[in-house]
Amino acid sequence: MVKVVILGQGYVGSIFALGVERIKNGDLGYYGVPLANELPIKIEEIEIVGSYDVDKSKIGRSLYEVVKLYWDNNIPESLKSIVVRKGIHLRSLKNLPIEAEGLEDEMTLSEVVEKLIEEWKDLKAEVFINVCTTEASVPFESKEELIKAIEENNKERLTATQVYTYAIAKYAKEVGGAAFVNAIPTLIANDPAFVELAKESNLVIFGDDGATGATPLTADILSHLAQRNRYVKDIAQFNIGGNTDFLALTDKERNKSKEFTKSSIVKDILGYDAPHYIKPTGFLEPLGDKKFIAMHIEYVSFNGAVDELMITGRINDSPALAGLLVDLARLGKLAIERREFGTVYPVNAFYMKNPGPKEMGNIPRIIAYEKMRVWAGLNPKWF
Amino acid sequence: MVKVVILGQGYVGSIFALGVERIKNGDLGYYGVPLANELPIKIEEIEIVGSYDVDKSKIGRSLYEVVKLYWDNNIPESLKSIVVRKGIHLRSLKNLPIEAEGLEDEMTLSEVVEKLIEEWKDLKAEVFINVCTTEASVPFESKEELIKAIEENNKERLTATQVYTYAIAKYAKEVGGAAFVNAIPTLIANDPAFVELAKESNLVIFGDDGATGATPLTADILSHLAQRNRYVKDIAQFNIGGNTDFLALTDKERNKSKEFTKSSIVKDILGYDAPHYIKPTGFLEPLGDKKFIAMHIEYVSFNGAVDELMITGRINDSPALAGLLVDLARLGKLAIERREFGTVYPVNAFYMKNPGPKEMGNIPRIIAYEKMRVWAGLNPKWF
């Protein structure tokens, strides 16, 4: 059994919950789940035990009702038993057209942490999946600074993700082990403060920023060019979508944190910083969750010839990430069992846009996939 | 030193010769050559010693003059010393608007073979690069059948590539070693008859069909999808260009041999034969050597979501292949030195669309690249 708590019950969290239940009911196959059911821990063993959000219209409602906002037929009845609880806000929905409230409105952050730990003990939570809205955040670098900010109730310095991670670390220490999957850009697996904290708290961290959308595809295409020693002159990549995450990214500060994780692949894969423009570009409501991507890559081939690739696509944003989470929940449990606390690069390198720890970079996903399989105790597929 | 003979002095062969000389002169860097100058055998050691063609207007002219047909400035003077010799025709330019003649017009195939061997001994040839026009051919499967066809002067059964390979095998046996790089779709590395012959003749065969253009890119994109367990619903891939190779492919029979090597990747990479349409599509003269490619891939992601990718591009056909040949010439010499006769899958898997031997299939190129590096004595780049 893998007992999962969802932090941020938006589109991705809802498709994740829906998909897992549909698989359990035999209504859905394993497509979109990289490891399908190859792991010793089966998808059917995933049990969603808790859910947190700060949208007033969601708190107190059942997961069934929330999932209905994103999907309209055949929602499994089993989702009726989970109720969305009030979580940490700390400006995470700021500037969005959503009425929000957080636990910190009524108590100090230290009290929030204690309250959450008690709830999680009741739920016997094991793996926490963070799919909050993209935040504007500043990493801590030092554990002491982080602890000080919590203790001083410094609400301006901290984001929801940072407080959640701190609370989960404390929880993990008390109960002997837990895993935190950070699927958003806030630096956690890349923040030495959190990695150090995790190591001494029986906490597994996977992060940062789930590797979906155009970025991992760009990584593999750049690998393709790098291996043929083609010189990339320039890369332009546009993304536009109509879900809340794109709306949130119209906010300049949040956009920056996203831009960083997207851009880092260029130098990591090519070995030089080819001129590039890789940014989430805009919000266009009718596109919904199915974003439009457009990419242009220009490179030099043999004898000075210049080639061009133009890639466009329509990609369902939330299911892509939700499918990865089905693996990550199980890999989190596996890491707890193996007591591999801190962060796990072979997992991050495949599943994350900005794989921690900080000193590591991106490698071609196709290679990362094989390394991850080996880490998970599976045979490599081709190597 | 790597002494190279070019078989088929068309666009690819000319850009190869031009690029190698420009590199020697310091006029060109290593872009487009996958291994750049990492190998112990340096690019500067490549020496083109011979060239064969069957186009009447090329035979007897210098490489300098032939290269001028494809490139218009700063052609190295060094190309003036190599003269294009008459080679084997056997219908290889049939139906093309080119006046052709072949050695077999005046003598039997056995005599042709003997004549060529004598010439190659004079040239001290080591590596033979086959960049003839795509042929319609039938593999032999048995060595005996092949030998019989040569002896009986069966011009209808044999293609130019098959006779060249036979001649080179005989030459290799006599001189102690040679390498044949088959960059066109004719099955050689995939024909057990030739692989058996190579093993007993000190011949290295690399083949078949140089992995350039849309196909290796498609392979890596399919790998990308396979590793995320996305179910590919369908693949359409179009190619159109204006060089002689596209003109030749308007011929139905030749097209078939190309279609086969292009299509085989789908099942090899995905593990199932996703419905696909992958064919060279047409000839459009003003596109010249810079072909237009278009691709559409539709796949199922998590929770049944359907995504789509549309890829278009302009790709210089000949330089892409010529750049690979710069590696293959040197790897051929390396294999001779190591006495790895027969065919070498780790080389073929990266450089060839249809990697021999017959029983092996395609693997993701990014993986193949690492295996090839290891075979070549280099460190893997990421693994």
Add this chain to the structure above:
Amino acid sequence: MVKVVILGQGYVGSIFALGVERIKNGDLGYYGVPLANELPIKIEEIEIVGSYDVDKSKIGRSLYEVVKLYWDNNIPESLKSIVVRKGIHLRSLKNLPIEAEGLEDEMTLSEVVEKLIEEWKDLKAEVFINVCTTEASVPFESKEELIKAIEENNKERLTATQVYTYAIAKYAKEVGGAAFVNAIPTLIANDPAFVELAKESNLVIFGDDGATGATPLTADILSHLAQRNRYVKDIAQFNIGGNTDFLALTDKERNKSKEFTKSSIVKDILGYDAPHYIKPTGFLEPLGDKKFIAMHIEYVSFNGAVDELMITGRINDSPALAGLLVDLARLGKLAIERREFGTVYPVNAFYMKNPGPKEMGNIPRIIAYEKMRVWAGLNPKWF
């Protein structure tokens, strides 16, 4: 009231019938119908009175049941009252995986004609919409030759469309007026034999080949370039789909008739025959009715600069044509009322890929639209 008979109850005919009934029921707006409800004859006045096909599995079944093959929810009950009758085959489904039978199996073509006329008199048919599968056909040029072929029961010479048109002309003469909308490539409005016959038989002909898909879009893009005096170097246009029409076009002969109507726009719009490759390219079953199109256009701008456009798209094939038919049925009735017998260029120029009569060509659709509005008694929109 406009009493319509559908010839060929496939995808297009079924979406047409479905859409018209849904509009009548208030379930669907007017999107995709160029003139919406601007005409004096309203969409609600269209009454489908008859349907013909040669697919054994369709003959004798209700339109309701046939539409269900293409659409799966909320089919209007009103379609239950129309039964698909046996029509003319004459090889129109040859080589397709469909068991077919035609009236001509049991009687001569002259008898078929008489039988149909009797049925149509019962139905009080006014407008006939031809959406049979694309045929391989040869135009007649002379009316006498056509009549002779019918009288001699020359089944090899004639196609289903040609015999239908002949029968409808005879019917029109007897009842005082009828209209024939030829939405497939068979030359009818472009065959002087049929136009002459129509003029003397009270028959209105609209044709040939409904202007949907990539071709009219290409026409408008070429117009865009022509008006800026940009010189088009080359045009490549690919189409691939998974419906019966694409399957039929894998047949070389049928493909040719399609290629012709697609290619003629280039010279008509640009004034010179820019090198082009414009062909239906292939069949890929999972694409279904939503074809994939890809286009590449390269042109010279000021000061010799070369620009490129790459266009891809997913386009629902049948609804696009069905929407045009909603106008054409009403315009057919209008033309009968005005007694404009023969063929009507201002209608054809907007709605048809190959607008008849033969001596007329393509003009930019945006211009043609205005002229058509004027013909229909409406104000031009912008001119």
Add this chain to the structure above:
Amino acid sequence: MVKVVILGQGYVGSIFALGVERIKNGDLGYYGVPLANELPIKIEEIEIVGSYDVDKSKIGRSLYEVVKLYWDNNIPESLKSIVVRKGIHLRSLKNLPIEAEGLEDEMTLSEVVEKLIEEWKDLKAEVFINVCTTEASVPFESKEELIKAIEENNKERLTATQVYTYAIAKYAKEVGGAAFVNAIPTLIANDPAFVELAKESNLVIFGDDGATGATPLTADILSHLAQRNRYVKDIAQFNIGGNTDFLALTDKERNKSKEFTKSSIVKDILGYDAPHYIKPTGFLEPLGDKKFIAMHIEYVSFNGAVDELMITGRINDSPALAGLLVDLARLGKLAIERREFGTVYPVNAFYMKNPGPKEMGNIPRIIAYEKMRVWAGLNPKWF
């Protein structure tokens, strides 16, 4: 003879000067010039008599030397005789990495105006072409307010384009006629203050913002959809380039003025404001003057079917506009001769993104082209 003064000697102005001289020398045909040489005033009659800029490194140099920055072979010697003069700056290069100086650094704006008028009288200037860098500007609406701003030397309120236009109006009044072609987004033909001033000053204004790039193409594609009554769900359009204009547009304020003229077409053509994202997106230096465009349009066809178009392209930015200027210079002279002072909608509607006067909107370019021809005394091409 048409005596032309170029305001802003950047990429567009240089390609315009170069192209005109190459045409005069017989080195270049008429491609990219919409009316080619159909007008009674011939291209060969265009004479560039003056040039203004504020880039310190250009002022005082010959046009020959400036053109060399953008083009590297065969620059006509005739350009050596024109020297770039110091023009009006007023922050037009603010935030760009260019050292700039303007006439207003040393004198009041009223003095600048007088000085320029004297120079233009010497040059006998007739048509002024404004191709300054995109500015952030605020329209005046009232003529009095404009005059007051000049008189009060209000450098914060005015932009270079506004002061130039004022000066040219004053000049036109004195000499009896002149034309001002505003090829940038600053509202001039759309500012009632300037149109009123023009009418009473013998000034012809063409504007605003030359219709090149993706926007006029989008207009024609939207017209294509509108005429088929397809309902446009959403439009995304991206542009990225590497010339100074794209660099300037990274400045938020300038970008806004561009966004406005780009977006206005949607409602003008469709009749409703379909959700859209149409903005210059970014700067990517290696793309140079050949921008990359990407577009996505999603629309509803008949029976509720949803289609999609994805358009990408590489378009040379400056030659596209320069080609239009070759017509506009001549049409300006024509309008002076006809004494059509104020602004001329039939010209603007085809050549401008935001055609003035303010109360008029966009119409499909293909229609506008015909109307413009009629205005210019030519036969329509298709209507």
